[in-house]
Amino acid sequence: MSGKRLMYKQGNRKKLLFLCIIFIVLIASIIFILSKPSNTTIYVATNGSGDFNCDGRDDQIEINKALAYVAENPKFTTVHLEGPNTYVISDSIYIGNETILEGDSTAVIKLEDKADWPLEKPMITQMDSAGNHDINIKGFEIDGNHDKNNGKSRGKGYHNLIYFLNCENIQVHSVYMHDSHGDGLKVVKCSGVKFYNNRAYKLGHDVLYVIYSSNIEAWNNKITCRTNSGLRIYNTNHVKFYNNKIDSKGEGGAGIEIQKIGQSTAMNDIEIYNNLLYETNAAGIWITGYGQRYSKDSAKDILIHHNKFYKTGTNKGANWAGGIVLNGFQNTVIENNKFDGCYGAAIAHKQVNDEFSAPGSGYTTVVRNNIIINTQSSRAAGEGYAIYNQLKNTHSFILENNCLSGNVGGNYMGANSTSDVKADSELAAKLNTNGSLDKDYFPWNEAMCAGLQMSYEINESVVQTEQEEGFATSFKRVFSEFIRTLKRLFLSLSIQSEKVDNLKIALPLIASD
Template identity: 50%
Template sequence: MIALLNQKLVILFMTSCLVLSGIPAALCMSSAPVVYVAGDGSGDFNCDGKDDHIQINQALKFVAENSAYTTVHLKGPFTYVIDETLLIGSNTILEGDSSAKIKLVSNANWAVWKPMIKERSTGNSGITIRGFTIDGNREGNTNVVSGKGYYNLIHLSSCQNINVYNMYLTNNHGDGLKTDKCTSVKLYNNKIYLLGHDGLYASSCSNVEAYNNIITCRTNSGLRLYNTNKASFHDNVITSEGSGGAGIEIQKYNTPSMDDIEVYNNVIYKTALAGIWIFGSGSYSASTANVHIHHNQIYDTGTKTSNSIIGGILSNGFGGLIENNVIDGTYGAGVVQKTVYSPAPSGSGFVLTVRNNIITNSRSSSAGGSGYAVNNELKGTHSFALQNNCFYGNAGGEYKNVQASSSDIKADPQYADRNRHDYHLKSKAGRWNGNGWVTDSTSSSCIDTGSSSSDYSAEPQDNGGRINIGAFGNTKYASKSGTPIVDNNQAPVINSIPDVTVEAGKSLTFTVSASDADGDSLAYSASGTPSGATFDSKSGFFSWTPAAGQEGTYSVTFEVSDGKLKDSATAAISVVKQENSSPAAEEVYDNRLREASPNTVYQGSSFIDVGGMNSFRYRDVMRFDLSEYETSGEVGNAILSLYWYYPSGTLRPEDTVIEVYRPAASWNPDYVSWSKKDKGVAWNNAGGDWYDKNGVLQGSTPYATITLKASE
């Protein structure tokens, strides 16, 4: 009876746990802040590849209702098939493994404007979507028309602080990311491939930024603004495959201001329509529509030549500054102002300043134009101001309905490699090739010929004091000016180092020195140094006391470098066994050093000068010459006898203290003076170079002091 009761208890417990695991409650969740959705049963919410929106929405709802949680993570590899919109709330991250995919069910039959992901409620803030794939299943939903609002991948309205990044957005009938009346929107580091409308469509938004995206258009544009201000599109690569629209589309209608728009550092190529299309309609002041387009590379755009919306940059209803772009091989025109879609706005004063651009090889088309570099088809209300551009090889010529500028150049810009779309400028002084600086046999006429009012400070030296024309002007990759810089640096010369012999147990010290004609700062190094030896890389001071058992000959190589060039010398250091002492040495050299006579040699005097008098200093250098003795000899004792002379009848005002230091360099007693240590060789420090007891160069701790009392 007891066993049966226990069995029932076990069964009841297991059943209860199964029931609990099926509801979204914190009891069985992963620890905050992440909950997991999986297709293999390992998640907090588990899917089976059908109606997976149920579990994903449960996870999103759980995060929205539990403040300790912030993130829903989709595990991969798995394809989550959804048949309803996913709802994301404030301060929520929807992320996934790169092998995780959300895919629209086939034959969805959703109403127009129903997206795959949208906000949980109006006004949501802090929405992040990152790291996985969203597939709109275009081939499984062929009953709708692309570009009509069906099945946008992400559509957010009246939200703030939106970040969508590291995503793969693909294969639908609508937009990748559509935002209406949102603020602070960022789209970056995404791959966007063959969508049914725009990659990004920001409508009536502010503070929008899209960058580092790789976009291949199929139906409409890569990036688009409508009545949106404070926006920047930069560092994107945009193209079309087969069909599509413009690379970037900027559209204004009526009064909302669009006067803070920047488009820069993009590569836009082979789009079906214009590389950049800017247009407005309705009624508004020209001051409310302004763009700044700079440092873009636009080539081979407008491939759908039967369409009039083609060219490099096409504009109406906007003013602004177009500078430092390369526009090459585009159909219709390089830069054109004309009406192609909706009537141009009423009013006038729409002026585009075009400066420092290179526009080359524009091609004609039946609908787009004859291939002019710059074309104005709206000359009654729109105009160009041209400054310092380069035009070359344009099928229709340089200008149509445009006042020519005397500062424009009409010459081959000398691209590094047009066939490979390398638009750096050839230069004898240096051109960036993607990996380093190379030189050419010719220099482009676009170097140093940009507008004198343009900033050039970001260009590398030698930059000629003026901006280059083209997409790399005023960047760190601008081609260099002038002639190649010749490095006249001379190598340092290391002074000879004699071979030396030292007894085991005795100290060996010497200083390695060098000269440099350029006066460069020098650094020393040594290789092959024996165990226990030290070498100072700054001063060149070598010190070693070999131990018993280290007898033998050591080959030590010393090297000096000025940071670019080097010199070296090798010395043989022989260590011999310690032997008895040899006779004492009596030969001593001393020289006086007088600051008042800095170039006078005082040699072999019977007295020395030390100290200071009348604002001048006096020093003495002294050495013992042991060269006449056997190299195996040992100096067991050295006595220096100094006799102090002071004129009789003269009072000594104070004690005299003589300080003894170790020399840091050898000198020649025949030439040594306050200024020089040898013929034509100066001390590093006038008055002599020394080490103090602590090994500090020119230090102030003497090895010994001799005090002569004033009272004696």
């Protein structure tokens, strides 16, 4: 009897174990099906937990395999770089259509030491040389490794972080990019570009450089310039720059640069608003049209409003220092801005050098309802004027209802106004605070609230601290690894059945090159 009971109990245990296995598989299947990121995401890691696994050398190989797999399999949309890991690349990363390249904030793509790359070879670029579309890059860090590649010159086109040509619908956001020899995001002949929520620290050229493109937006970016501008457009139209914070550390050019050459491209739909330009090396905003004669209808109607310019133009040897320096554009409207402590001049018509000579004459700039205070002298840029017109023969200002105070060189040079107001001592005291003005001071109460209302200075150590992984992120990552382990079983079977050529999926505990 005892033997039969033992066999009976063992049989029940086997049945129970079998039912438990079925239950676990069923639950895992439900989780797999309902978990959208797991259904559509390929993971790259360095500890063997990813679908592709890197070893800290030539890591673009595995990343490119993951991106190629997503491009070839429409049910997948995303390649995710796990952190905290550094992915060292010795060649470019290529991204295709309708693809998201994302990562944890602690995931870093880093250029190798002593990279012997040619000019214009970027770290991240398009898969198809003819153009791609619907690309989204987000969430991780890009390290240009400037100091370990110090044999190259900045601003010449070496080691641009991201580059696209003839592409549509590009998003780059929530990326920390720093210490490069070249541009952050450079696009040529592209449309539908959105650049937002990024942090950029000491890049080697422009943070965003847009050439012969259209429908461009940049917002909520924190930028410290080193070699050239924060945001720059060249022969580009339909542009909005807003809610950005841009400064310099004693190097670089303008905070925002608007550039037109010749008659090939219209630039008549550009809006710049609610930005904070802080201690930029040259002008807060530099606008220039030059080259062969073009119609004024193709270079007009830039709208600059509700921005704050604080001590912009710190380089006293730069004649293009100041708040806004411009030439070659018709009917630029500058309104409801606050200029505080700019160097040389708050707003100036200038030709920076012979190359930037505007064709023709009759250019007009409208300046109204601004607060202009505390403009400082600059050796090369001016004696500290509110409004400065060096191009009286070809350019003129229309000045309306601006509020002026404490401009050490005087309020005007080469310009005049009958409606501007010199602030009395009571109003001047209020203007020198970060407070607001009541409605009795309309319209300057709008200018008083211009720009992002905070002190601004990017501190590299703070930026790095923000990259640290918190407990919640760590817990989420550990939990998601369990889900991904289940997913890899299905993915592995899928790949084997599809017989994808030259594609290695690294299983747990196996690291590839």
